[in-house]
Amino acid sequence: MVQKGFYFDMTTCSGCKTCQIACKDVNNLEVGMLFRKVYDFEGGKYPNPWSFSLSISCNHCANPKCVANCPTGAMYKRLEDGIVIHRREKCIGCRMCLWSCPYGAPQYNEKSGKVGKCDGCAALVDQGENPACVDACLMRALHFGDIEELKKKHDGTADVKGLPNSATTSPSLVIKPTTQARR
Amino acid sequence: MFLEEWPLLLFTLLSQAAIGTFFLSTLFETLLPSNQEDKATAFIKTGIPIVGPLMVAGLFLSFFHLGSPLSAVFASPNLSSWLVREILSTSVFFALWVICFVAAKKANLTPVLQWTTAIVGLFAVFCMASAYTNSIRPAWAHLNTYFIFFAATFSLGLIGTTISVAGCNGKRVLSSEITTTLRKVVLSAVVVILVPLLYQPFFLSSLSAGEPAALASANLYGKDYLLPMILRWLLTLTGIAVLYYYVRSQSQKFYAFSMKLVCTATCLIVAGELLGRCLFFVTAVSTQIDVFH
Amino acid sequence: MMNWIKKAENYAMSRRTFLEVTGATIAGSATLSGCGLSKESAPQKPLSAQGHWISAACWHNCGGRCLNKALVREGVVIRQKTDDTHPDTPDFPQQRGCSRGRAQRQQVLGVDRLKYPMRRKNWAPGGGKKEMRGNDEWIRISWDEALDIVAGEIKRIKEKYGNSSIFIPTGSELPRVLSLYGGYTMRWGQVSWGAWPDVYPFITGVKSQGDTDGNDRFRLRKSKLIILWGANPALSSRGNPAYNLLQAKQAGAKFIVIDPIYTESAKLFADQWVPCRPATDTTLILGMIHHLVTNKLHDQAFLDKYCVGFDAEHMPPGVDPKENFKDYLLGTYDSTPKTPEWAAAICGVDSATIRALAVEYANSKPAAIITGGAPARINNGEHLPHALLTLGFVTGNYGIPGSGVSPNMHNRSTYAGPTMVKPGPSGIPGIPNPLSKIKINNGEMWDAVLNGKYTDGDRPQKEINIQMICHGFGSALNQRAGLMRGIEAHKKVEFVMSQNYVLNTDAKYSDVVLPVTTQWEVDGGLLTGNSEILIYYQKIMNPLHEAKPDIWIATEIGKRLGLDTGKIDPLPLKQSVFNQIAGATVIKPDGKGYEKLVTITAADIVELGVKGTVQSGRISYKEFRDKGIYQVPRGSGDKLEFTSFTDYLNDPEKHKLQTVSGKFQIFSQELSRHIQSFGWTSKSPIPKYEPSREGYEDGVKDGYPFQLITVHHARRSHSTFDNVPWLREAYPQDLWLSTADATKLGIKTGDIVKIIGRGGMAIRPTYVTEKIMPGVVALGQGAWADFDENGIDKAGSVNILYGPIATGQGHTGYNNCNVKIEKYPKELLPDVKWPQRVIFKEV
C-alpha cells in the first residue's frame, strides 16, 4: 500500500491561512469547523522574538487511534492509499475519535450530531487532482503525495514544537521546521 | 467539555453502582453462614432488583451522549473499540442480571450464575475504564483510571448492598451473623476504595513528569482542584466510616437513628463519588496541538 | 458547583497561564463551537464534473490581483478554486488567490447581502428625524419609490442650496448623473501612498508615486541585501510577492526588516529585525547618513555626479548654499548634528544598531530598499520619502540590477517596471464635473460639513454648505480619519444615500440604501493587477434578490431628473468589455513596444452579440475567456527584466531626469513651495526631520503614551470582507500590545482593553506579544464601526480614534495616532459570534 500524506515547509509558510479557507470552501464548513487549521506560535524575547505557523489537518496516520477507537467503523483507513475517511452515515456522534486524535482533526458538529474531518480531499485525489488546500498555498509550502517519497525528498520530521509526540499515531506528515520549532 | 459529558459521567456512576451492588451482594451472600440462607434469599429478592433499574437509567442516559443516537444501530461494530466492548459487556451483564432476577423469583438462582454475572460486571467496569485509558488525555490514559473506576464500583456497591440488607430486614435488628458478614464486606470493599487514594501521589508525580497535557492535568489536580479533591475524599471516607459505624451499632431502639445513618452514609458516599467523577472529567486535558513540548 | 462549571469553561485560560510559564504562547484561541451557515459537517466534495468552472471577479482594492474561479451548477456556486491554467514554477507562477478571495463566495452569497431598496423609518423629505440615522429601523420600499426619493432629494437640494451642496465622497456611476445635472462637490486626498506621490516626481523626475520603480521580481534575485522598510508584502500584497521574495532569499539575499512589528514578512525573511517608532524613520535615516558621511563611507562621486543639494558645492543656482543637506546633517548652523545618538533618542533604535545598519547598507551592493506606504502614511510626512531616497543617493545604491529605493506596495510589490499587458479603452467617455474645482480634503470633509468651511490651497478658506452625501463604491465614513465627526456630519445634512451590497458603516448612517449587484452578477469585465497579468472575469450568476447594477441605478435617477440617459450609459457592458478586450495590448518579448493581445474572429463577434472588427493577436478570444487570464511568459534573464534609473546611471547627460536640475534633487525648492501651496504645513527643501502631528513627540507631550499604527488587516480589504464569517473566524481583530507594556498595565492576552484616542474610544481583546515594539500598539484598520450604548466602538474601527488632520499634500497620516490603553472591566463576545447585519429575511 502507498501511504499518502502531507509535507509542510514551515520555513516558507507565511501563516496566511489561505489553505484553511480553501478547505472551508471545498468542504462547505460552517464557523467552528476547521478541517485544516493554521496555528501561530511565538516565543523569544523582544527584540529577538521568533514565530512560526503550523498548518495542520488530519494526518492520515499509519496508526490511527481514531479508527481503532471508533465503535461503528465510521472512521476507516482506505486500503489503497491510507487516507483516513469518515463515513458520515455511520457516525453516531460518540466523539471517541475526538478523544483519540492528538491533532484535533475530527471535529464535532453540535447541530448535525456528527463528526467531520479532513478526508484528504479523497474525491479530488481520486480524480488525479491535489487536495484543495495544497493547490491554494500562496507560498507553495504544502504538498501531498506518497509519504515515503516526501520523506525521502525532504528531510523533515513530524515532531516539532507544538505538535504532540508522533509515536502516538505515526502521522503521515513531514515538516521542515524552523530552527526554533525543532525539538 | 465537562458539562457536555454529563451523560457519560452519570452513565459510568450508575452502571458502576449497579455492578458494585451486584458484586458485593453476591459476595455478602457467599460469605453469609449457611444457617442464614433464608434470610439471604429474602435479601436477594429485594436487593437484586435495584441493579436493573440502575443499569437501565445509566444506559438510557448514555444515549444523551451520542450526537446521533438514532444511527446507533451498528451494522458491524468495531470490536477493537473499547466503547464497543464496554457496551457489549454491560449488555451481557444486564442480560445475565435479567436471568438472575427471574431465577431468584423462581428460587433457583445458583451461585455459579450469580458469580458469572458479577465477574462479567467487573469486566464491564474494566472495559469502561479502558475506553478512557485509550484516549489521548494523559490523566485518563493511566492505571489510575482503573483504580478510580473500581473504587467507585465498590463504594457505590457498598451502599447498594447495605441498603438492600437493611431493607430486607425490615424493622428487625440485624442478626449478628449478618452484621459480621456485612462488616467483612465493608472491610474488603474499603481495601479497593483506598487504592486510588494511596496511589494518588504516584499518579500525580507520573503526570508531572509527562508531556504538557499531563503536566497541565497535574497542575489542575495539585492546584486548582486541590480543595475539591480533598473534599471528595473526606466525603467518601466519612461516608464509609458512618456506614461502618451503622453496621456495628445495630439495635432495635436505634432503628430510626440507624436509618438516618444509612442515609447519611449514602449521601456522603454518593456526593464523594459524584465529585470525584466530576474531577475526573474536568482535570483531563487533551494532548493537542497548541501546547508546547 | 457553579464555580467549577465556570472553571471548566475557563480552563482554556488556565492553559494559557501554563503556556506563559513555558515561555511560549499561541496566537488566538482554539475554541470550537458550532454557529454559522450550513448544516453539513462533511458533505461530498463538489467535483469539477458536477458543474462548470467560470473565472470569477475578485475586484477589491486588496493589494493583490489573482485568478479565482467558481464551480457553478445550475446557477449555484458550489465551490471555488484558483489559478490552475498552467503548471506552477517560481519563474512562471500561478496567480493564486488569497484567503479573502477564496471566501468571496461567502461575501457574494452571504445572508447579510442587501436584498431590497430600503429607507429609514423616520425619514421624511428634508431628513425627518435626522438624529436617528444609524439607529433607525429599516423599511422595505420598491425600486420606484427609492429612485423617486433619491431623484426628488437631488432636485430639491440642488434647487434650495445649489449643486455644491451635493457631496459625493466616492460614487458609483452617480457622479455621471450629477455631472450632467450641474455638478457636485468632490473629495480628494491620498490615503494609500502617504507622502510619496507629490514628493517622488520632484526628487526623481518620474511622474508617479514611485511604485513602478525599483526592481522587478527577477532583478530582486540579484540583490545582496533587501531592506523591507515598513513593508509587509506577505500580508498587504497577497498573491505572489512574498513568494517572489522567497526566490530572492533563496538566491542569497540578506533581509533586514525595519518595522515596529515583527511581521509575517519578518518571520519569513528577516535576518535582522529593527523595530523603529512609527513616524520617526526619518531620524533613523539621518542617523545612518550621519554615520556614513562622518566616516567617509558615503559615495561622494555618485552625489557629485547625479544629485544636487547634498553639500554647499552642489547647490542649485540662486539658493543660499548654507541650506544644503550636509550642513543640516552635521548641525553646522543649527548646532544639532543628526548623529545616531540624536536619532536613537527619537526613533528608539539604539545608536550601535543605527551605525551597523548604515555600514551594512553602504557596503552591500546591490541593495534594495523596498518600502510600503505605511512609514509615509504620517502627518506632514514629506520628509520621509525624501530622506529615504537620499539614503540611496548617499550610498550610490542606484541603477544597478538589484539596487534602488522604491515604494513597491500593493500589487506593485516585486513587480516594478512597465505594465506588460493592459486593457484597451472601454469606449465610454467620461463626463467632466462642472464643479471640479470644489473639492474637500479627506482631513477636512466632515468638519466642512459641520462648520461650512474648507481649505482651498494657500488662500483664505472657502465656504461650503453640504446638505447631501452620496456613498457608492467606497466607505468614506468608515475608512477616513475622523469617523466620529463623520457621524455628526451625517446626522446634520438633509439627505444621505448609499449604494452597496452590504450594510456597511456608510449605509448604516444613510436615509436610503440601494442594493447593488456584485461583480459576480454582471456581464464580466477585465481586472489589472501586477504588471504581468490581465484577468477576464465572467458573469457567475443572475442578480440576487432585487439587486441592480450601479449603472442601472444611475440611469434611472437620470431619467427622473430629465437627463439624457444615452450619455449616462452610452454602451452596454458587454460592448465596453469587448472594446477593452479588442484593444488589449501586450509587451513584445524584446520589451520594445506592444502588440494586440487577442485574436477576434467573426464568429466571436456574432457569439458575443457586439459590434467589432476581426483582428489577430497573441491568443484566441476563447482561450482568454476560458482561462480567464493572460499572463506574460517570463523567465530569468529575459528582455523584460527591470531596474529603474539604469539609463540615467549609464549616461546622465543623455538621459537627464525630468527634474528641474535634470538630477536627483536632495534639495528641492520646488517641492517645498508645492507643499506650502496646499495651505497646511511646510516642507523644508531638504529632507529635514519635521515631527508629525500626533507623532511620538506629541504623544509624550500630551500624555498619550502609546503610538497606534493601523495596519492593513489580513481579514479584509479595508472594510470589505469584514463581515465574512470564515474570515472573522480566521483572523481576530485584536489589539497588539507588547509584553513589556502589558506587564506594566497588568493586561493578559484575551483581556478586553479600552483604546482611547483624541477622537473616540474603542474596546477590543488584547494580544500580548513579543513581536511589537514597546510603546507601540497596533490594530487592523477597516472593522465596521459598531457602538455600544455609551458610544464606545466595540469593533475596533480605528478611524473613530482620530480627529481628522489635514497636512502636507493632503494625504492622511493614518499611522499617527496617540492613544491611551486601559483595562476594560466588561466582557466582549468575539466578533465572529456577533449577529450578522441581516435586515430582511428572504420572503
Ligand SMILES: Nc1nc2c(c(=O)[nH]1)N[C@H]1C(S)=C(S)[C@@H](COP(=O)(O)OP(=O)(O)OC[C@H]3O[C@@H](n4cnc5c(=O)[nH]c(N)nc54)[C@H](O)[C@@H]3O)O[C@H]1N2
Ligand atoms: N490584507 C490586506 N492587504 C492590503 C490591503 C488590505 O486592506 N488588507 N489594502 C491594500 C491597500 S489599498 C494598500 S494602500 C496597501 C497598504 O500597504 P502597506 O502600507 O505596506 O501596509 P500596512 O499594513 O499599512 O503597513 C506595512 C507595514 O508598515 C509598518 N509601519 C507602520 N507605520 C510605520 C512607520 O512609521 N515606520 C515603519 N518603518 N513601519 C511602519 C506596519 O507595522 C506594517 O507592518 O495594502 C494593500 N493590501
Ligand SMILES: Nc1nc2c(c(=O)[nH]1)N[C@H]1C(S)=C(S)[C@@H](COP(=O)(O)OP(=O)(O)OC[C@H]3O[C@@H](n4cnc5c(=O)[nH]c(N)nc54)[C@H](O)[C@@H]3O)O[C@H]1N2
Ligand atoms: N485608519 C486607517 N484607515 C485607512 C487606512 C489605514 O491604513 N488606516 N488605509 C486607507 C487606504 S490605503 C485605503 S485605499 C482606503 C480604502 O477605503 P475604501 O476605498 O473606502 O475601501 P472599502 O472599505 O473597501 O470600501 C469599498 C466599499 O465599496 C463596496 N463595493 C464593492 N463593490 C462595489 C460595487 O460594485 N458597487 C458599489 N456601489 N459598491 C461596491 C464595498 O462593499 C465596500 O463597502 O482606506 C483607508 N483607510
Ligand code: SF4
Ligand atoms: S490525525 Fe487524528 S483523525 Fe487523522 S488519522 Fe491521525 S488520529 Fe485519526
Ligand code: SF4
Ligand atoms: S463520533 Fe462518529 S466517527 Fe467519531 S468515533 Fe464516534 S462514530 Fe466514530
Ligand code: SF4
Ligand atoms: S485535504 Fe481537503 S479536507 Fe483535508 S485539509 Fe486539505 S482541503 Fe481540507
Ligand code: SF4
Ligand atoms: S496557505 Fe501555505 S503559506 Fe498560507 S498558511 Fe497555509 S501553508 Fe502557510
Ligand code: SF4
Ligand atoms: S489578493 Fe486580492 S485579488 Fe487576490 S484573491 Fe486576495 S482579495 Fe482576491
Ligand SMILES: [Mo]
Ligand atoms: Mo490604499
